[in-house]
Amino acid sequence: MLANRVVPSGIVTARGSNPGGGEGAAQAFDGTAQTKWLDFAGSSWIQYQFAAGAAHVVTQYTITSANDTATFPTRAPESWILKGSNDGANWTILDSRRGEAITANFTSRTYRFSNTTAFKYYKFDDILAGKDANGDRGSVIQVGEIALQTSRVLAVKAGSATVAGWGDDAAHASGGNFYSTGQFIDVSAVVDPAPQSIYQNERNGNFTYTISGLAPGGKYKVRLHFAENYWTAPGQRTFNVAVNGSLALDHFDILAAAGGQYKAVVREIDATADSLGRIVVNFDGTGQPDQPKVGGVEVVIPNIDLARGKSVTSLINESSSFGPGNVVDGDETTRWSSGQWSRNNQIAWLVIDLGARFDIDRVRLNWEAAFGVDYQIQVSDDGSDWTMVRDVVGATTGGVVEHANLKAGGRYVRIYMTRSRINPTNNFSIYSVNVHGA
Known part of the structure; x- marks a missing residue:
């Protein structure tokens, strides 16, 4: 489940579009910048409504320019106002931008803003096309992709079954096997623990999680959820975890870290998305006792205090x-x-x-x-x-x-x-x- 990227199951509307050319409004939210939304107007709007009446707290968004923006730079939106609503009629202004035209092809820019309210509708209103060298505003607007993002970007559990707020990991994991237990897991030592079933299920073996669709260069925190549900003493399972090729956990021993069997433990790792907007988490137990395992993977946007200790x-x-x-x-x-x-x-x-x-x-x-x-x-x-x-x-x-x-x-x-x-x-x-x- 990619909670940071709005998928096409919602309803997308706009002032205008070019559906005959494959450049309809939905193409702005289809998960790829290879398609685009285009409107033959110098001023426009586009709106997303979550599916099934759902509401989400959006705290940032990423806009990616289209395939030929460098050729037609005035098509890049220069300014806009982002609004939220729960009825589609009464709107709250959340963010506004000016002078933000992205005139290179397939280039992403992420915008953060403060918001604690869940809205069903998000609308980019008063979108204005860019201006040429003479100061004349363009008459066409285009966007390759818009990603509405929440503080929790991703939450997946090992295996195919889902649990509230957590999706299956099929789209993100490669390698490994599954194991589950019905044993109760003690989560009392974990701050913001996952549901029981996250710790009762696991992917084990040597395997990799690839989280894509992130903002290239974006700062994130990876939360890995573990519980030792088989071994009863320290040293019987250790393994390494690397994030984007850098060692993050060295000879990690779940039972030793948690303090016992059937006890949950979480490890948080700071990570930067690569140039393709990916975070790759590799679990490797080569040459170590038993094999790696994990119950769930979260990716969140950290709320970092830039002033602390400065x-x-x-x-x-x-x-x-x-x-x-x-x-x-x-x-x-x-x-x-x-x-x-x-x-x-x-x-x-x-x-x-x-x-x-x-x-x-x-x-x-x-x-x-x-x-x-x-x-x-x-x-x-x-x-x-x-x-x-x-x-x-x-x-x-x-x-x-x-x-x-x-x-x-x-x-x-x-x-x-x-x-x-x-x-x-x-x-x-x-x-x-x-x-x-x-």
Whole structure:
């Protein structure tokens, strides 16, 4: 089950298309960029409705350009608005983009946005064709492929039978055999465990899982679900697991890792999809006792805090106990304080060096009682020239504040504060700053 790629079982509608040329609306969601959707208009829309009334929380999407976009660059969509709905009539704006024309052939670009609501309909509205060198907008729009994606990209169990939320692995696995047990599996030590049947069934032997249809170069987390349902002592089964050719688990012993027989254990592996949008997971027990096995494979989009543990500087601190590093230490009980109550200064700032340039979608602030009333979130590539991406004026509450859909990019993130609820001293205090993106 590829949960990240909407399959043609849903309903696709559009303002217009070219079905006679094999370029209908459904071709935008058919799982391959070798086909395309084409509309003879400079402004259009396309909509996907999930099958059987299902609703999904979409958090990113990938658009792939068509076969001849380089020849007809104005056909590439330049801007659009993504909306979600549960009745097809009332819409919520989820994301908007400008200046995004992909003018090379078969080129993918992934867009992330913050969303926690499951919608039945997703609509790319107000799509505009690109412009030529004279600034004239094109009169045709085309897209090779659109993939709507959720945080859980893939969930498959060993064997042909399916269980709620988990599909069979036939389309992804090669090699190996099957084994199952009716024994109860203890999942108490696993965070976010799979259903019982995932651990009761297994694919064993030397085998490979190939997960395709991902965003090329995309960052993912592979979750492997295990339980030792045969051996009773450590050392009786060990094996290696490699992801895209790199060793991820060396002489892995399920029973030793889980602490006993019939106990579930999960191993999470960070992975990057290759240039073809694939993650290949190979299980090999050559020369080791018994043979590899796995009960289920998940692929998820990790929610990485880009700021955790990074270098932070500040204009002013109350003391070393309330230094700027406290906002990125992962501890929500430590905090930074500007200490303006003891200094003649009305502004304060924090600068986080992410270590490299990232696309930045969301910034989370956890304010102490001395929260910012007026402040900005700014980004920079060099730490000198700053671009404001969110301007807050007149905030009335502190605590946890989520700033989503920033659509920004940079190496440095600055929280620039000019007015606090603590007047007239303007002291500012923050427990944590989290930066999310890719």
